[in-house]
Amino acid sequence: MIALSRRALPLLLALPARAQSSSITIASTTSTEQSGLFSHILPSFRDATGIAARVIAPGTGQALDVGRRGDADVVLVHDRPAEEAFVAAGFGGPRRHVMFNDFVLVGPATDPAAIAGLSDASEALRRIATKRAGFVSRGDRSGTHAAELRLWRLAGLDPTMGRGNWYREVGQGMGPALNTAAAQDAYILSDRGTWIAFRNRQALRILVEGEERLFNQYGVMLVNPARHPHIRAAEGQVFIDWLLSDAGQQAIAGYRIGGEQLFFPNARQPEPVS
Amino acid sequence: MRMPETALPLVARGLGFSAGGTALLREIDLVLEAGPPTLIIGPNGAGKSLLLRLLHGLLQPGAGWVRWQGRAAPRAAMVFQRPVLLRRSVRANAAFPLPLAGIPAADRGLRVAEALALVGLTDLADRPARRLSGGEQQRLALARAAALRPEVLFLDEPCASLDPAATAAAEYIIQTISRQGCKIIMSTHDLGQARRLAGEVIFLHQGRVCEHAAAPQFFQAPSTPQAAAFLNGELLW
Amino acid sequence: MRQQAGRRLDRGRRAGHPATVPDIATALAAAFGLITEGDRAVLSIVTLSLQVSFLAVALAALVGLPLGAFLAVARFPGRRPLIIAGNALMGLPPVVVGLLVYLLLSRSGPLGGWGLLFSPGAMVVAQVVLITPILATLSREVLEGLWEEYGEQLRSFGATPRLAVPTLLWDGRFSLLTVLLAGFGRASAEVGAVMIVGGNIEGHTRVMTTAIALETSKGDLPLALALGMVLMTIVLAVNAAAQLLRDLAQRRQG
Numbered sequence: 001m002i003a004l005s006r007r008a009l010p011l012l013l014a015l016p017a018r019a020q021s022s023s024i025t026i027a028s029t030t031s032t033e034q035s036g037l038f039s040h041i042l043p044s045f046r047d048a049t050g051i052a053a054r055v056i057a058p059g060t061g062q063a064l065d066v067g068r069r070g071d072a073d074v075v076l077v078h079d080r081p082a083e084e085a086f087v088a089a090g091f092g093g094p095r096r097h098v099m100f101n102d103f104v105l106v107g108p109a110t111d112p113a114a115i116a117g118l119s120d121a122s123e124a125l126r127r128i129a130t131k132r133a134g135f136v137s138r139g140d141r142s143g144t145h146a147a148e149l150r151l152w153r154l155a156g157l158d159p160t161m162g163r164g165n166w167y168r169e170v171g172q173g174m175g176p177a178l179n180t181a182a183a184q185d186a187y188i189l190s191d192r193g194t195w196i197a198f199r200n201r202q203a204l205r206i207l208v209e210g211e212e213r214l215f216n217q218y219g220v221m222l223v224n225p226a227r228h229p230h231i232r233a234a235e236g237q238v239f240i241d242w243l244l245s246d247a248g249q250q251a252i253a254g255y256r257i258g259g260e261q262l263f264f265p266n267a268r269q270p271e272p273v274s
Numbered sequence: 275m276r277m278p279e280t281a282l283p284l285v286a287r288g289l290g291f292s293a294g295g296t297a298l299l300r301e302i303d304l305v306l307e308a309g310p311p312t313l314i315i316g317p318n319g320a321g322k323s324l325l326l327r328l329l330h331g332l333l334q335p336g337a338g339w340v341r342w343q344g345r346a347a348p349r350a351a352m353v354f355q356r357p358v359l360l361r362r363s364v365r366a367n368a369a370f371p372l373p374l375a376g377i378p379a380a381d382r383g384l385r386v387a388e389a390l391a392l393v394g395l396t397d398l399a400d401r402p403a404r405r406l407s408g409g410e411q412q413r414l415a416l417a418r419a420a421a422l423r424p425e426v427l428f429l430d431e432p433c434a435s436l437d438p439a440a441t442a443a444a445e446y447i448i449q450t451i452s453r454q455g456c457k458i459i460m461s462t463h464d465l466g467q468a469r470r471l472a473g474e475v476i477f478l479h480q481g482r483v484c485e486h487a488a489a490p491q492f493f494q495a496p497s498t499p500q501a502a503a504f505l506n507g508e509l510l511w
Numbered sequence: 512m513r514q515q516a517g518r519r520l521d522r523g524r525r526a527g528h529p530a531t532v533p534d535i536a537t538a539l540a541a542a543f544g545l546i547t548e549g550d551r552a553v554l555s556i557v558t559l560s561l562q563v564s565f566l567a568v569a570l571a572a573l574v575g576l577p578l579g580a581f582l583a584v585a586r587f588p589g590r591r592p593l594i595i596a597g598n599a600l601m602g603l604p605p606v607v608v609g610l611l612v613y614l615l616l617s618r619s620g621p622l623g624g625w626g627l628l629f630s631p632g633a634m635v636v637a638q639v640v641l642i643t644p645i646l647a648t649l650s651r652e653v654l655e656g657l658w659e660e661y662g663e664q665l666r667s668f669g670a671t672p673r674l675a676v677p678t679l680l681w682d683g684r685f686s687l688l689t690v691l692l693a694g695f696g697r698a699s700a701e702v703g704a705v706m707i708v709g710g711n712i713e714g715h716t717r718v719m720t721t722a723i724a725l726e727t728s729k730g731d732l733p734l735a736l737a738l739g740m741v742l743m744t745i746v747l748a749v750n751a752a753a754q755l756l757r758d759l760a761q762r763r764q765g
Contacts, residue, residue, distance in 0.1 A: 025629055025712075034729050039713065056629055056710030070618035071628050175728030182730075200730030228618055230626065332663055351667065358664035361682045370678075371668035402763065 023052040024235045027064075027072035029143055030173035032218070033057030035193035035262055041251040045242055051235050059173060061141025067092055067221070070228030073236040076220045076243075078143035078191075083219045092221040098243055099252050099263045100217045103147055104195055105208035106178075107133075107187035115187075116207045122155035124208045129157050132166040134186030138177050139169025143216075148189045151213060178204070191216055193262035218263070220244075243267070281348035281425055282308045282457060284329060288338030291324055298324055299481045302338070308425075310473020311448070311458035313489075315465065317510045320478040322461035323430050326352070329459065330428045349375070352428040355435065357415035359403040364395055367403045368418045375422055389421035393447050409440025416447050420456075427451060429460035433467065445471060465505065469493060477501045479510060538736035545741055552714075553738070557745060560718040563631050563705070564698040567638035568646075568691055575646030575694075576687060580679045582647070583654035584662070585672040594651065600644035605637075609704030612637040616708065629710040634718070637704040642694040649690040654679045657686075688757050692750055699746055719745075 032038055038055045046052050056066065060077040067075040068091045075092060077083060087093035105115065105124055113131040115124035128135055137159070138145035152159050159167045168186065170177050174194040181188040182202040190198075195206070208214075220240055225233035242248045249265035256262065289302035299321045306312055306329075314322045327333045329340055330352050342348040351371075360367050368386045377385065390396045393413040398406065403414060412432060419427055429448065433441040448471065452458045462468055468475060472489040479500045485492060496502045504510055545553045582594060614620050616628040616636065627633045657679055665675050680687065702720035709716035711725060719742040726735035 025710075030728070034725070054629065054710070054712040054715045056712055058710075069620075070623070173728050175730055179727070179730055198730045200732055230618060327663075330667065332666055352664075354664065358661055360661070360678070361684075374668045374670055374674065 022050065022232070022235055023054055024073040024232050024239055025054045025056065025071070026074045026076055026239070027062075027066040028055055028057050028076045029060050029063060029078055029218075030057050030175065031078070031144065031191040031194045032076065034173065034175050035191075035197045036257070037193065037252070037255050037263060040255040041248070044247070044251045045239065048247060049238050049242060051238060053239060057173075059138075059140050060143035060146065064091075067223045070223060070231065073223055073232045074220065074239055075223060076218060078216055078218045079146040080217060080219065082143075082146065083221065087221060090224055091227065092223040095219045095221050096240065096244060096267065098218045098220050098267055099249075099265045100215060101192045101263050102209065102216050103144065103189050103214040104192050104206045105187065105214075106181065106190050106195060106204050107207045108185040108203045109205050110185070110203070111207060113187065116205075118208050119211060121151055121208055121211045121213050125151060125155045125157060125159075128187050129155075129159065129162065132162060134166050134168065134181075134184050135159065135162070136177050136181040136184065136186045136188040137167060137169045138174065139171045140173070142173070144174060144189060144191055147216065151189070154213065196257050196260050196262055217266075279344075279346040280308060281342040281344040281346045282306065283343050284340070284348075284426065284459075285343050286329065286338065286340045289325075289328060289335050289340065290337030291321075291328060291333065292336050297481060299328070302483055304329075304476070304483065304486065306426075306457070306459060308455075308457050311452050311460060311471050312474050312476060313468045313472035314459070314461040314476045314478060315463065315468050315504075316478035316484075317504065318463060321481045322463075322478055323355075325478065326428050326430050326459065326461055346425075348426070349422065349424045350426040350428065351419035351422045351424040352430065353412070353415045353419050353432050355431040357411045359406075359411055359414060361404060362402070363399065364390070364401050364403050364406070364414055365399040367414055368421050371418060371422055377422075385421045385423070389417040392420055392450060393417040394443075407440075409436055409443060412436060412440065412444055413447060416444065416451070420447075420451055424456060426457045426459060429458065431461055431463065433462070433464070441467070477504065479504075535736065538733045538740065541733055541737035542740035542744075545737055546744070553741065555714065556717055556719055556722050556738075557741065559631060559716075560699060560720075560742070561745070561749075563634045563718060564638065564695055567635045567642060567698050568695045570635065571639045571643040571646050571694060572691060575643045576650050576680055576690075577676055578643075579647040579650030579652075579690075580654050580676040580683075581672065582651040583658050583679065584675045594648075597644050597648040597651070601648055603641060603644065605641060605701050605703035606707065608637055608641050609707030612640060612704065612708045628708060629712060629716060631709070631716055633708040634705040634716060637708045638698040638701065641701060641704060642698050645697060646690055646694045649693060650683075650687055653686040653690060654683050657683050685757050685761050688753055692753055695749065696746060699742070 028038070033055055034057070042053050056072065058066065060079045060082060063075055063077050064082060064086050066072045067086065076098065083095050087095050105121060107115065113127040113133040115127050118124045137148060163169065168180070170180050174190060175198065177188060178190060178194070178198050179200055180186070182200055182204050185203055220243060222233060222236045222240060223231050225231040244267040249267055252263050252265045253261065284306040286302050286304040289299060290297065291299040302325065314325060316322055324333070328335050330350060331340070360370060365386055368389050369382055372382045372385065390399055393416055395410065395414055395417060398410065403411070406414060433444050436444060445467065448458060448460070460471070474488050475485070475492040476483055477485040477492065484498050485496060485501050487497070492501070493505065496505055500510060582590060612633065613628065615622045616625065616633050617623055618628070627636065661679070661682070665678065670678070700720065702724055705718060706721050706724060709718070709721065711717050711721040719738060723735050723738045723742070726738060
C-alpha cells in the first residue's frame with residue numbers, strides 16, 4: 001500500500017505539470033524577477049538552446065539556501081561575500097560575474113533628512129539616523145539587505161538602535177518594501193532595476209545615486225552536482241555559458257523600461273572591487 | 275405454525291434498563307413464541323419502545339439478558355414510528371438491507387418486486403422515496419422489512435403518525451406478513467388497533483410487565499386492576 | 512508564446528494606469544479586459560489554479576470525507592481528541608504547511624526523491640494537507656446529523672460503522688457538495704503555502720494568488736486587483752455551477 005502510493009502519488013501529482021523536454025530551475029533574487037529581466041531574457045535563451053528555465057525568486061539569502069538544499073540547478077544572486085562563502089563551502093561554483101546595476105537611495109520628495117543630491121551615501125545615512133527619519137529595511141537576508149547593512153557599517157552606525165521606531169525591517173521582497181516606504185514616506189535602499197519597474201511610487205524619488213559604494217554586482221553559480229546528483233548540470237552549464245556569451249549579455253543590455261537600461265552586462269570585463 | 279428451523283423462542287430474563295439513575299424497565303421476564311402477533315400496550319412512558327429496542331438488540335440491557343433460544347440464526351427486522359428512508363428511489367430503499375443480510379444478488383430483484391407488490395408501491399418504484407406521502411413512506415418501510423423475509427418483525431408504533439386510511443392499509447400489510455409466518459412484535463398505544471391485530475398482549479406499566487396473556491382473555495378479563503383501568507380509558511401513572 | 516503572453520500582460524499593465532494611485536474603477540476595467548481579451552498568460556494561470564485546486568480537493572476528499580463519516584458514526588476511545596485535533600487543524604496557518612511540505616519535498620528532505628518541489632504537484636500536496644482537516648471536520652459535522660436520523664435503522668439492518676460510511680457519504684452527497692466547495696474556496700484563495708512550495712514560477716507554478724502577490728510586489732496595484740477580481744469571478748462561477756447542479760439533483764431526489 002505504502003510502496004504503491006510512493007510510486008503512484010508522484011505520478012498522479014505530476015499530471016498538471018506541462019510536458020517539458022528539458023528544463024532547469026534558477027534560484028534568484030526578487031530584483032531580477034520583479035524588475036521583469038527574466039521574462040525578457042529567458043525566451044531568447046529557450047529559443048537558442050531549447051531549454052526552458054524556471055525562476056523562483058525568494059531573495060539572495062533564501063536563493064542560496066535553495067541551492068544548498070539542491071532544490072535549484074543554478075543560483076543567480078547579488079551578495080558577493082555570501083556567494084563566495086557558498087562556493088568555498090562546496091555548494092556550487094565557480095562564481096562568475098554576470099552584470100551589474102546600482103542601488104539608489106530613495107525617499108519622499110519632502111526629504112526631511114535633506115539628503116537629496118549628496119554624493120556620499122554614508123553621509124546620507126548619517127543624516128537619516130540623526131533626524132530619526134523613517135527608513136524601511138528589507139530585513140530579509142537579501143542581497144540588497146546585505147548591501148544596506150554594509151553601508152550602515154561604512155557610515156559607522158548601527159541602525160538596529162532605531163528598531164521598532166524609525167528603522168523598520170519589513171522582512172519582505174524589494175517590491176513590498178517599496179510599497180511600505182511609499183505608504184510611510186520613508187527612506188529606503190533599492191536596486192535600480194526594481195525601482196524603475198516599480199509602479200506605486202507615490203511621493204518617492206531617487207535622492208542619492210551614482211556613488212561607487214552603491215555598485216551592485218550579480219554573480220551566477222552552478223549548484224554542485226557532486227552533492228546533489230539530480231542537478232541538471234549539463235543544462236545548467238549551458239544556461240551559464242549562454243548568459244556569459246555575447247548573446248546573453250546583449251539580451252541583458254537590451255532590457256529597458258521607458259528607454260532606461262536596467263542591468264549592465266560585465267561578464268567580459270574584470271570585476272571592479274566592491 | 276412453528277417451522278422446523280427457527281430462532282424462536284425469544285427469551286428475556288430479569289431485563290432492566292435505566293438512564294440517568296431512573297429505572298425505565300425492571301425485572302422483565304418474557305418468552306415470545308412463534309405464532310400470532312404480540313402487541314405491547316400501555317400508557318405513554320411505560321417503556322414500550324425501549325422494550326422493543328432491547329429485544330431487537332439495538333440497546334444493551336443494564337440488567338438481565340435477551341436470548342434467541344431456537345437453533346437457527348435469528349432473522350429480525352424493525353420498522354420505526356417515523357420511517358427512516360434513504361435519499362434514493364423507492365426500489366433502492368427496498369433493496370438496501372439485502373446485501374447487508376447476505377442475500378445473494380441474484381435473489382434481490384425478485385424479493386424487492388414481491389415486497390413492493392405486497393405494499394402496493396410497484397408503480398412508484400422509481401420515485402425518490404422521500405417524495406412519497408407519509409402513508410406511502412411507512413408502507414415502503416414495511417416493504418423494506420418484508421423483503422428481508424424476517425422470522426420476527428419488530429414494529430414500534432408504526433401507525434402513530436398515519437391517518438385512518440393509511441393506518442388501515444398498514445394494518446392489512448402487517449396481517450399479511452403475519453399470515454406468511456412472520457412473528458409480529460409490535461407496540462401501540464391505540465387500544466382499537468391492539469384489539470384488531472393482537473394474538474397475545476403484553477401490558478406494560480411503569481417499566482414492568484403487568485400482564486402477558488392471550489388477546490381474548492386480556493380484553494375480556496384482565497387480571498390486574500391497572501390493566502382493567504387502562505382498558506376502561508382511565509389515566510394511569 | 513510565453514513571450515507574447517508576457518507582452519500582453521505588460522500591455523495590460525501599461526494600459527492599466529500610468530499614475531500610482533490604485534483606482535478601483537481602473538482595476539475593474541482591467542479585469543474586464545483580461546477576461547474578454549482572453550489574455551493568454553492570464554488564461555494559463557487560471558487554468559493551472561483550477562487544475563491544482565480541483566485535484567487537491569479530489570485527493571483531500573478521498574481521505575477527508577470517509578474519515579469525517581467514520582468519526583460521525585464510530586464511537587471509540589480517542590475519538591474526542593481526534594475531533595478536537597481536526598478542529599484545530601482547520602486553522603492550520605498556510606505558511607506553516609508550506610514550510611513543512613517544502614522541507615519534506617526538498618531534495619535534501621525525506622521525499623526529495625519525488626522531485627516535486629517547485630512543481631504544480633507540490634502545490635497540490637500543500638493544499639491537500641491544508642484542506643483535508645477541513646473536509647473531515649465539516650463532513651463529520653454534516654453527517655452526524657444524518658447519522659442521528661439513520662443510525663437506528665442502519666444498525667437494525669446489521670450495518671457496522673464501517674459499512675454505514677458509504678451509505679452516509681452517498682445520502683449526504685448534497686450537503687457534502689457544500690463541504691467540498693468550502694475546501695475548494697480555501698484551496699484556491701490560499702497563497703502562503705503555494706508560494707513557498709511552488710515558487711511562483713512563470714508559466715509553470717504561477718497561480719492566481721501568487722500572481723496577485725507578485726503584481727502587488729511590483730506596485731502594480733490595479734493589475735493585482737484586476738487579477739483578484741478574475742479570481743473572485745471564477746470562484747463565484749464554480750460555486751454557482753455547483754449550487755445549480757445540487758438544486759437540480761435535489762429537486763429530482765426530494
